[in-house]
Amino acid sequence: MRHWHYSIWVILVLLLWNISLLSRPKKFIFIAIGSAPENRNRRDACRRSWLSWRCPTVAYRFFTELNTANREQSVSLNVERQTLRDIEFQPFPQGRQVMQGARFLYQAAWALGHYEFDFYLKTDDDVLLCIQKLQHLLSEKRNKFFWGKYWCKQDRSYPDESFLLFSTDLLRFLVKNREFLLFDEEVSMAWNFGFLSRFLNISIFDDRTCIDSQQGYLTYFMHQPGFNFTRQISSDLSFCDKYLFSHHVESTIDMRIFKESSIIPPSHRIMIQHPRDTCGTNYSIIPCRKSRKLPSIQIRTV
Template sequence: MRRSGAPTSLLHKVAHNFFYLGCCFGCFLLGSFLSLSTIDPSVCDLNLCTRRIQHMTADDSNEWLAYWDKHALGEPKKVFLVILILTAPKNFELRNVIRQTWLTDEGPDTLHYFVIGTEGLSDEFNVTIQSEQRRFSDLLLLGNIKDSYNTLSKKLLASLVYIHKNVQFRFLLKCDDDTYVQLHQLHYELKEVPYKQGVYWGFFDGRATPRRKGIWKEENWLLCDHYLPYALGGGYIISHDLVAFVARNSHYLQLYRSEDVSMGVWLAPIELHRIHDTKFDTEYRSRGCHNDYIVTHKQTPVSMRDKYNNLQTSGVMCKDLVQVRTSYNYNWNVLPSKCCVRNDTSIP
């Protein structure tokens, strides 16, 4: 005899089974998400990511590497120029001025990121940074790098690895958040570069000596009495193949206090084209204002707006040409310590 309650009991069992299966599947998805999020390259440094990968299974590693390749950007974007702007968490005004001035010339063939280390930030700063990211979506946040002058080389290296994994491009401009760029002119100059690879372009110095005190104190420099020739960090260009070389060898590279010095060392053994260009005003203080300058370092929000407004109203960046210190042409035919003599006031 069939019991009248049997169908109801069976339905309950089926419902319970589906409930348990749903819970298991939900837990699986949550666990997978948490595993990926804990090694998201935008929130961990290179060493930490590497250590976490080493403790994963082969299948997990493959899954994560595929995730890294497509993280945040989906399929790798294809652009002509990538711009990395190293910035401090507190410098919202500088970032916003850049967005409102020279980045307005950014076309679809250009992609920019403001790079910020967020480890140890206060809750207030974190809220502010996340709000800025939601609004502009142009921050590259490195969660396991504490933002300070001491970590600039680490910030740069992590950024280059990320860009190498996620963007297809031809050239990369690294600059600071107090740098003004004539972006339209830069694009024109880049398209005239006769080399497809091995381009390291900026304002070079080969006679700088390592500092032993102060903010630039260098404790790890053992190579020679001078820094190796390097393009000054207010702004320089490197081609995609050099970014790939640095990214692929990131775990071997020594980090020095100054990121531009580090780049000079990382690229020193490579056969490449070092292009010294006086149109890069990228030293520790600006040489003045000249309309030939493509990249101008050490700018304030006011001077950036002035340059932008001048370009909009008169087509030139500088109303008056100003030279506050002389420039030089790099002599590649002598030893680096003899490279750079400021003896010609006609050089911008």
């Protein structure tokens, strides 16, 4: 029954989207940031650091749940939402691993209903994103396009869920055709897309050089709480000169790196590499490994 419940929510959001098409603000990028209700310090770190680089063509929202069982937290979260106007509540049980695919669809449908944009980025609240660099690297509208960083594991090759960037046409296809696709609302969108993307005629960019995430960290100073920054050379602290994004970043590190980073856009363009080239024979997936609803077959590069 609860699967129907969340599907109805997605349908209602899509209906509202059709009604509000003419009044949607136009943006270049929309950023959906997943955040637990208690993570006020992380949200504030994002607001003070990389979100402060946001230009008028970029919109964002934090998506979280209202925990009515904890009255003090509920009141605090409502005050934060009313004051800062950048939080949206989603109708799901609290817990990061609960209904991950359904959460993605709800957030994407909300964004499509409230904004017109060229790109959609799904990320977390414990990150550092060089937002001006991202906008410069994208530079122009693309169709049928996905950008992420893949796990190169045999039969488990899929993009990391911390950075999922979709062109709007691809995002709209996934949201509107949910009922016709093999999709498991319980598991992450990253795993679902790792399976679905094998059958879609799209461009995939597996970014191994600019996305600093857990498949293989590109830095060490971004992921060590208590790291002595005074001993680190300033060129390494200028994170955005070399990289684009980092995941699992403490809020205190986030602020120190932000203060040292340049906001001058880079002069180079992205060089797209498909995961079949970066992962080689490890670019394979058995969908049922993380989902009881997806097929028990091996899909691999020939």
